[in-house]
Amino acid sequence: MSLLSRLRRRSSTAALAAVASDADSKEWRAVLSQANEQFQAGNLEAARTSFTRVLTLDPLHAQAHYMLSTIARHHGDLESALGLAQRAISLEPTNSDFHFGLGGIYASQRRLAEAIRSYQEAVRLNPEIPEWRLELAAMLIRAGRLDEAMAVYEAGRVAGPPDARAYFDLGEALLKRRQLNEAEQVLQQAAIMAPGSGGIQFYLAIACREQDRLMDAETAARRAITLAPDMPQGWFALGSVLTRQAKHVDAVEHYREAISLLPEYEAARDGLLCTMNYSEHWSAREIYDAHVEWGRRFRKVEPTAVAFSRRAASHRIRVGYLSPDYRQHPVSHFIEPVLRHHDRGRFEIFCYHSDAREDPVTTRLRGWVENWRSLGGASDAELENVLRGDGLDILVELSGHTDGHRLGVLARRIAPIQITYLGYPNTTGLAAIDYRITDGRADPPGESDGLHVEKLVRLPKTFLCYTPPEIAGSFRPGPLRRNGYVTFCSFNNFRKISPTCITLWARVLSSTPNSKLLIKTFGLQEPALRASLLEQLERAGAKSDRVSIAAATQSHRDHMEAYGEADVALDTFPYNGTTTTFDALWMGVPVITLAGDRHSSRVGLSILSTLGLTEFAAQTPDQYVAAAVQLAGDPGKLEQLRGSLRERLASSPLTGGRGFTTDLEEAYLQIWKAAG
Numbered sequence: 001m002s003l004l005s006r007l008r009r010r011s012s013t014a015a016l017a018a019v020a021s022d023a024d025s026k027e028w029r030a031v032l033s034q035a036n037e038q039f040q041a042g043n044l045e046a047a048r049t050s051f052t053r054v055l056t057l058d059p060l061h062a063q064a065h066y067m068l069s070t071i072a073r074h075h076g077d078l079e080s081a082l083g084l085a086q087r088a089i090s091l092e093p094t095n096s097d098f099h100f101g102l103g104g105i106y107a108s109q110r111r112l113a114e115a116i117r118s119y120q121e122a123v124r125l126n127p128e129i130p131e132w133r134l135e136l137a138a139m140l141i142r143a144g145r146l147d148e149a150m151a152v153y154e155a156g157r158v159a160g161p162p163d164a165r166a167y168f169d170l171g172e173a174l175l176k177r178r179q180l181n182e183a184e185q186v187l188q189q190a191a192i193m194a195p196g197s198g199g200i201q202f203y204l205a206i207a208c209r210e211q212d213r214l215m216d217a218e219t220a221a222r223r224a225i226t227l228a229p230d231m232p233q234g235w236f237a238l239g240s241v242l243t244r245q246a247k248h249v250d251a252v253e254h255y256r257e258a259i260s261l262l263p264e265y266e267a268a269r270d271g272l273l274c275t276m277n278y279s280e281h282w283s284a285r286e287i288y289d290a291h292v293e294w295g296r297r298f299r300k301v302e303p304t305a306v307a308f309s310r311r312a313a314s315h316r317i318r319v320g321y322l323s324p325d326y327r328q329h330p331v332s333h334f335i336e337p338v339l340r341h342h343d344r345g346r347f348e349i350f351c352y353h354s355d356a357r358e359d360p361v362t363t364r365l366r367g368w369v370e371n372w373r374s375l376g377g378a379s380d381a382e383l384e385n386v387l388r389g390d391g392l393d394i395l396v397e398l399s400g401h402t403d404g405h406r407l408g409v410l411a412r413r414i415a416p417i418q419i420t421y422l423g424y425p426n427t428t429g430l431a432a433i434d435y436r437i438t439d440g441r442a443d444p445p446g447e448s449d450g451l452h453v454e455k456l457v458r459l460p461k462t463f464l465c466y467t468p469p470e471i472a473g474s475f476r477p478g479p480l481r482r483n484g485y486v487t488f489c490s491f492n493n494f495r496k497i498s499p500t501c502i503t504l505w506a507r508v509l510s511s512t513p514n515s516k517l518l519i520k521t522f523g524l525q526e527p528a529l530r531a532s533l534l535e536q537l538e539r540a541g542a543k544s545d546r547v548s549i550a551a552a553t554q555s556h557r558d559h560m561e562a563y564g565e566a567d568v569a570l571d572t573f574p575y576n577g578t579t580t581t582f583d584a585l586w587m588g589v590p591v592i593t594l595a596g597d598r599h600s601s602r603v604g605l606s607i608l609s610t611l612g613l614t615e616f617a618a619q620t621p622d623q624y625v626a627a628a629v630q631l632a633g634d635p636g637k638l639e640q641l642r643g644s645l646r647e648r649l650a651s652s653p654l655t656g657g658r659g660f661t662t663d664l665e666e667a668y669l670q671i672w673k674a675a676g
Helices: 003-010 013-020 026-040 044-057 062-074 078-091 096-108 112-125 130-142 146-159 164-176 180-193 198-210 214-227 232-244 248-261 266-276 284-296 330-341 360-366 380-389 447-451 499-511 527-540 556-565 579-586 603-610 621-632 635-650 657-675
Strands: 317-323 347-353 371-374 394-397 417-420 435-439 455-459 487-490 516-520 547-550 568-570 591-594
Touching (some): 096 130, 164 198, 317 330, 317 657, 435 657, 499 568, 579 635, 591 621
Parallel strands (some): 347 371, 487 568, 516 547, 568 591
């Protein structure tokens, strides 16, 4: 319902007549009636003339001031609308309609705090209108005050029966709070009430996707596209679901359709770039070109001049780490040793958490940092102001093109030195990012340099430092002895299981009599997806009775203990595992990896080479199969590795937080000196 429609409904003839009944003359009553009829009919110019005539007859007529405010707002004259509405309230301060209208004017002016106060007063004066509660809650959500918004929604549900829009808005709010099951229930009700809404189906797709119910998510996304083919969000939702199903080529096509409908659709552009990393369908050069194309749009952004700080050696260099992932997330496991071991005598550390979600990991990380900024919900302008205010020498962003990144802010040149590290396996494509941290095995000198807009800084030992889990589960012997056969496993993200993986895994099983393959990942609890994966493996030569698909575990302890059911881990390709590789090694399970031509397919090589286990890092598919088969045929070596891998990892640079951080700090110092 449009603004004017809502206002026409609220400004009824009865309301005006009630005021008019106090007039002494027939003219008074006639002018009010005429003004109301003209407004209801949409003849706003005539209505303006009539309401102005009312004020000539009675300058203190509050309703006439308010209706003139409404007409001015419709014509975009917000300043006049604001003054008229404020005048109406001064004359009749308990009129809830006036406060609600004033809130709408403030909202149009993007004055959120004033809009919220006006809506709150309107609801206080008249709590029986669900629509007003929805407007207030929506404004609270825009202001990042989700808890207050939810309280308003709940009160509104009690105050009166909400319509489809109420359920839609409530579902959206619940999604933002990641109350996924509740959001889905509310959105299902909205879909019943408004079966033709593509927007509701889009949010249903997201709710199901985030619960790893990928088939239901795909169904909802396809409905969204059918109902609203010109709505880019539907195409984006389907692309994101297909990415999680490892259907990467189809996913990219749908992302591109979303972008064609809305060129500035950043989520779709990021989804496209991230997805390309998972597939061999695109060469390393094609992926690089796509990132450069993304970054090219920021060349028109005028970076703010940032003076380079010539700090004396006695002053500490200010280093900031920007991430949405300071919580239970792989990035936190790898950045924690750095935050813990930074030399506070030489560096002053700042952390900027750009996501509202927090958990015990957040609390632990905060304890290692002297300057912590919680910025969940901050706009780009607000984030930029905070970052600039801290006067950083070096700003390190930890997300690349993953969810929640703020690369657009860095395009404005926040710090004299800007670095990308850890959270993304490729170039950002953004010219304002000066450096990318890596090592010589993950990004060997030569061709890798030409595939980055950033200058590559290669740490001397490794670019990764693992935080071993405090709760790693019980340490058990491998299952080979008790089962009488070798069990291979993959606990990697489902989207990493490419056609190449399926082919190689089938070859490994075929070449190893009686062996089994255990797959455990989120998303495969759905029968249709399990059946599809088993069918693909069967077509590649792996009988389904030799493949087990385990339910994903919810607790970290259970996840780690699941490695007790595996003898050898088979890495994914072309997107290697990182955390899963470290977890397997920590639990005594050797990992076979295949190295490729890009960073995402060389992480396994980097890890294993640092441990002196290059025999398990294959350079060709045939070597991958041969390494797995040879290891499976050597029970003594498997047993020896089971008992030694954890100690080997614990004594390596891969877990040596202090030494790793020293190497990273030395890189910072060299960069800083070179920039000066």
